[in-house]
Amino acid sequence: MSHVHIDVENLSFSYESGTPVLREMNLHVSENESVGIIGANGAGKSTFLKLLVGLNLNFTGKVRIEEIPLEKKTLPKIREKIGYVFQDSDSQLFMTTVGEDVAFAPRNYGLPEEEVEKRVQEALEKVHIAHLRDKSIFKLSGGEKKLASLATILSMTPDMIFLDEPSVALDPRNRRNLIRVLNEFGHLKLIASHDLDFIWDTCSRVILISGGQLIADGTADEILRDQALLEENGLELPLSLTERK
Amino acid sequence: MNKIGQAISEIQSLETLSKEDRWVNRLHPLSKLFLTVFYIAVTVSFPKYDLSGLLVMALYPAAVFLVSELSFKDALRRLRVVLPLVAAVGILNPFFDREVVLTIGSVQVWGGVLSMLTLMIKAVLTVLSGYLLIATTPIEKICYALRIIHIPKVFVVVVLLIYRYVTVLLQEARRITQAYALRAPGQKGVHYKVWGSLLGQMLLRSMDRANDLYDSMLLRGFDGEFHTGAKEKLKPSDFLWPVLWGAIIILLRLFPVAELLGGLFL
Known part of the structure; x- marks a missing residue:
């Protein structure tokens, strides 16, 4: 029996104004699973991911990451296990060069400088941007920024990675590169996106969120081929599954 | 590129400068920090009429510009916004201090004019030394x-x-x-x-x-x-540089070097 890594029970969240964003969410994700979180704009995908890493703890319900309950005192322990890639790479990168940014997490975890160096090199090589190591963050293209963001969390060697709209701003080549990197990452992945083709290429399981509620949970094949379900929730069949006219 | 773009580019180029592999850049940041703070403290400690004594304090920034191969012209260009502001310090002094403290030929110089010039030079030298620290240290x-x-x-x-x-x-x-x-x-x-x-x-x-x-x-x-x-071990040069310059700065502060040099030629 596979080990449950993420356990969400009756998770609800509202903004201070009282507007509900997520309602009674239940989810169990096992190790090595690759789960796509789909939904139209404003469905609550990003909020859901942010709650799982404890960026907001004002939720009701229970969240356990690798059996550790998500609460203020357990945040450092939980965050060490999770790599989170932001939707907007400009919000993720802040050091002067790519190499410095990728080294940020390993240094925070107190690793010796030789180990930091090794991890930085490995992470950059994994996403094929080793040549950008000394380049200024401000001089990167959109695609390079996205790959650099991914490298910044791979250097943490996390147990699981969460990605928020990872395919935004990527050209076809960088997109393929990112898909390859994600598929090579053998651990748990949660990928929030409305780019269903990207989800089709990277996830075996898909959950559909609409209006803050979990509407469907199944294999990628079941969910992404269900045209009626997708259209009912403001989505469309992935282009790769649409018959060309 | 608009002005904001230029400002971003200035910050980036300053960061690039600070990461260059030059001798001064490789010095331990602590020795450069100490030296800069010491230099600033000594510079501002000059009496308000001691213009000649203060002028020789330009020796330190001049030496750092030389060894770091930084462009003085670029420094002035980068500091073009700050320098007029710092130079404006003491601009009202001539109106309040009209006591004649110096006579050059037939020209009488008011204490206010002298103290204004001293303040301006102090401000420029301290800003320049801060710039040199940032331009050679990330x-x-x-x-x-x-x-x-x-x-x-x-x-x-x-x-x-x-x-x-x-x-x-x-x-x-x-x-x-x-x-x-x-x-x-x-x-x-x-x-x-x-x-x-x-x-x-x-x-x-x-x-x-x-x-x-x-x-x-x-x-x-x-x-x-x-x-x-950035953990770095202190090398002998990290001690030598601040000790050498510390001694020179103390000498410049304690002895009227400009007057002594002037006496040699007059």
């Missing part, structure tokens, strides 16, 4: 040096984050002004009627982004201490 290393001397980490992190935040703010300002310019063709600058909303937008957006950046730091193990990997 901000992370300066902060590392501050932590070595037990400056509270809250203070050091705030310094570092403000430095980063300036770029974030400038980037947001560039985005907003570009968006404005594209929808206001032929207009010079930003119309005063939209200054309020534009500034508000810029502030809100940059706050949002700063918040996201902070979240990103927290998610990567940030615990209030900035680990820069």
Whole structure:
């Protein structure tokens, strides 16, 4: 029996104004699973991911990451296990060069400088941007920024990675590169996106969120081929599954 | 490139300079920090009428410009906004201090004029020495040096984050002004009627982004201490440089070197 890594029970969240964003969410994700979180704009995908890493703890319900309950005192322990890639790479990168940014997490975890160096090199090589190591963050293209963001969390060697709209701003080549990197990452992945083709290429399981509620949970094949379900929730069949006219 | 773009580019080029592999850049940040603070303290300690004594203090920045191969012209260009402001310090002195303290030929010089010049030179020299520190030492290393001397980490992190935040703010300002310019063709600058909303937008957006950046730091193990990997061992040259210059600066302060040199030639 596979080990449950993420356990969400009756998770609800509202903004201070009282507007509900997520309602009674239940989810169990096992190790090595690759789960796509789909939904139209404003469905609550990003909020859901942010709650799982404890960026907001004002939720009701229970969240356990690798059996550790998500609460203020357990945040450092939980965050060490999770790599989170932001939707907007400009919000993720802040050091002067790519190499410095990728080294940020390993240094925070107190690793010796030789180990930091090794991890930085490995992470950059994994996403094929080793040549950008000394380049200024401000001089990167959109695609390079996205790959650099991914490298910044791979250097943490996390147990699981969460990605928020990872395919935004990527050209076809960088997109393929990112898909390859994600598929090579053998651990748990949660990928929030409305780019269903990207989800089709990277996830075996898909959950559909609409209006803050979990509407469907199944294999990628079941969910992404269900045209009626997708259209009912403001989505469309992935282009790769649409018959060309 | 608009002015905001130029400002971002200036910050980037300063960071590039600070990371160059030159002898002065390789010196331990602590020795450079100490020396700069000491130089500034000694420079501001000169009496208000001691113009000749103060002028020889330019020896230190001149020497650093030489060994660091930094361009003095570039420094003046980068400091063009700050220098007039610091030079304006003491501009009112001539109106309040009209006592004649010096006579050159038939020209009588008021104490206010002399003290104004002294203040201006002090300001320029201290700003230049600060510039030289930043241009030869990355901000992370300066902060590392501050932590070595037990400056509270809250203070050091705030310094570092403000430095980063300036770029974030400038980037947001560039985005907003570009968006404005594209929808206001032929207009010079930003119309005063939209200054309020534009500034508000810029502030809100940059706050949002700063918040996201902070979240990103927290998610990567940030615990209030900035680990820069800058740990360096002190080399003999790291002691020699500040000791040598410390001695020269003390000599320049204690003895009227300019007058002694002048006496040799007169």
